[in-house]
Amino acid sequence: MADLVIRGGMVVDGTGAPPHVADVVVGDGRILAIEHPYTGAARRSLDARGKIVAPGFIDIKTHSDWTLPVVPAAESKVRQGVTTEVIGHCGYSVAPALPGRVEMLREYLAPSAPWLPFRETTFAEYAETFPRTSVNTIMQVGHNTLRLMTMGMERREPKPDELTSMQRLLEEALDAGALGLSSGLFTAPGSYAESAEMAALGQVLRRHGASYATHVRNESDHVFAAIDEALAVAEACDIRVQIVHLKLSGTNNWGQAPKVLAAIDAARSRGLRVHCDQYPYTAAGNPLRNLLPMWAQDGGVETILARLAAPAMRTRIRADIAASGLTSFGRIPSWDAVRIAISPHHPEYAGTTIAEIADQRSCDPIDAVCDCLIADRGATRVVIASMSEDDVREILRSPTVFVGSDSFALSPSGITGTGKPHPRTYGTFPRVLGHYVRDLRLLSLPTAIYKMTGGPAAALGLIERGLIRENYRADITVFDPETIADRATYDDPHQYPTGIETVVVNGIIVVDGGEHVGTRPGHVLRRSSRGVG
Ligand SMILES: [Zn+2]
Structure with a gap:
């Protein structure tokens, strides 16, 4: 007997194909069948008529390593329909934290993770002891963290033995299943690194078939040079690169989104594996x-x-x-x-x-x-607030730019429910589907869902995730296309969206009737030669 059948919904399968009505049958953590109608038995039947049945959303750009240990239920994410998060971005990772350097890392990440307990750990121990959460997690190791562990906040090139140390720490993280390396070249100490240092680390990534994600050196007056630098590292090392939170910052750079997208398309057409992501707001967040x-x-x-x-x-x-x-x-x-x-x-x-x-x-x-x-x-x-709405829309319309919140999982109650965090924390995915797809018709629903599911799953090399397809892992989000909407604002950000009715992670229901039921079926997904799973 199946565990669950989601009946009569409009299946948007994550490939970009148009919706079709079907029953989606779940058992043993997987999608067993997609039929219309399903005549077998199931322990639970959900009526999804008039609703969209989509793959669970993949938040390809997050900092939830700063919060998941204190909010493992990941409320602000799963209530948006997110089932998988990629953590450790922008050069910041919580591991490795080496003897004598833990306090330095704690102080460095204080504006971002004031609530997080820090302890000495290797990357492998960190991955091994990561708490059970409601979402699947994919880990990256941060270049700023590797530099802090190796040479502190010193503004200089690494000595040969220091570079070797960073390569060794990177290698340890990759052996422990990290997806790859992230960089944050916009801020110290990552900003002290020249391209050659990134290329030396990129060679380690190439040997492991791992990838590089970068918060580029500059997103305002020197954004084109910064993107060129990221592309050059990827080209020299033959690695996949993800340019995160693609944007044009600063009033004098507004209006250049078409030019940025053209530069990235040109790199792709000469064979580079380059992906981007974006959050759908005109304001950024930073220390x-x-x-x-x-x-x-x-x-x-x-x-x-x-x-x-x-x-x-x-x-x-x-x-x-x-x-x-x-x-x-x-x-x-x-x-x-x-x-x-x-x-x-x-x-x-x-x-x-x-x-x-x-x-x-x-x-x-x-x-x-x-x-x-x-x-x-x-x-x-x-x-x-440093971006223009026109640029945000231009970038959002591109089918090759994925959706990533650039935020961390929060809960409105408890220690992370304080302050006025960026509303993207609670609103990114429903804002795209409600405001931009339904209300403004900026892009089609299947394209928007592709940018949240099948597109990032293929880019990351996820094993049997990201599509509504037989035998795939059952990560599923059911929402009402008429009511889905973000409610989080800059003044009142701790607000769940509306319209997300059911969220299933690894075949287990996490959001039921719009409410988090407290289950934590997420896995840490590790990279291996077969892919990420
Ligand atoms: Zn960043």
């Missing part, structure tokens, strides 16, 4: 200290905070930002565009813009930024 000029980010947190206390340094920061905009984000229309998301030591600041804080204190915005960072021990996280 506040990353907005400072690069020189001001040098050193550990103590060094940075001591620098920010000095009036002469503030004058220099003010002049640099006036001349060339914010690091990574370029020129913003005003300081109203930078809003505090999470301030662990001053939670009352959450939701307030830098312009408002400057106004309240009758001070200059740069003084407000420096004062906030000092008061918050450098741990403040912000949301920055």
Whole structure:
């Protein structure tokens, strides 16, 4: 007898093909049959008439390694229909954490993971002891973390033995099943690496058949050079590259989305394996200290905070930002565009813009930024409205750019339910399907679902996942195409979406009648020579 039959829904299978009505039969964690009608027996029958039955969504770009150990039920993700997450992006990973360097890693990730307990661990131990969660997890090791473990925050090239150390740590992570390496060349210490260092690590990836995901060196005034750098590393090493959260930041770069997409298409047509992802919002999220000029980010947190206390340094920061905009984000229309998301030591600041804080204190915005960072021990996280809606739409329409939230799994109750995190945390997938597909008709439903399922599954090499197909793993999301919508806003972000009715992970129901039932059937999916599974 089957475990579950989902009856009469419109199956959108994840390949981009149009919907067809069928019964989807689940048993032993797999899709046993797709028939119309199914006449066999099943322990549970769900009426899905009028609903879409899709593969579970793959969030190819996340930082849920910062939260899953404290919120293993991954509420903000599964309630969006997400069944698999790729973690460890942008150069940040929680492992390896080597003896004597744990505190450094904890301090480094404080703006991102203030709630996470850090401990000494190899990558293999980390993967082995990862908690049981409601979603499947695919791990990456971060270049910034490897650099921290090997050479701290030092701004220089690695010595040969240090490069060998980084290669060895990368190799250990890959042997433990990591998908590949992520980089965050936009911020220290990743930003201290030259392309040659990335290529040396890329050679290790090539030997293992692993891939490279990069938050490129610059997403504003030098975005084209930064994308070229990522493509060149992939080409030199013959590896797959994923350019994450593709965007054009800074008012003077707005309108160039067609040119960026053309550059990536050209690379693809000359044979490069290049993929991209995007979140459907005009604001980004980042630690506040990353907005400072690069020189001001040098050193550990103590060094940075001591620098920010000095009036002469503030004058220099003010002049640099006036001349060339914010690091990574370029020129913003005003300081109203930078809003505090999470301030662990001053939670009352959450939701307030830098312009408002400057106004309240009758001070200059740069003084407000420096004062906030000092008061918050450098741990403040912000949301920055730095993109244009036209560019967001142009990139979203491209069938070759996948959907990735760039967020972490949260729960609205408990320690992660605080502050004003970016609304993408709760809203990414339903926002695409409701706002952009149904309301604006920017792209078709099968194309949007392909960008969330079959497309990323093929790019990642997932074994028998990402499609509604017989014998595939039963990761399934059922939603109402008429009511699916994001509800999370910048002012009120801890809001679940509407319209997601059933979510099945590895054949087990996690969301039933729109509610999380507390099951945690997720697996850690490891890369091997056969693929990722
Ligand atoms: Zn990033």
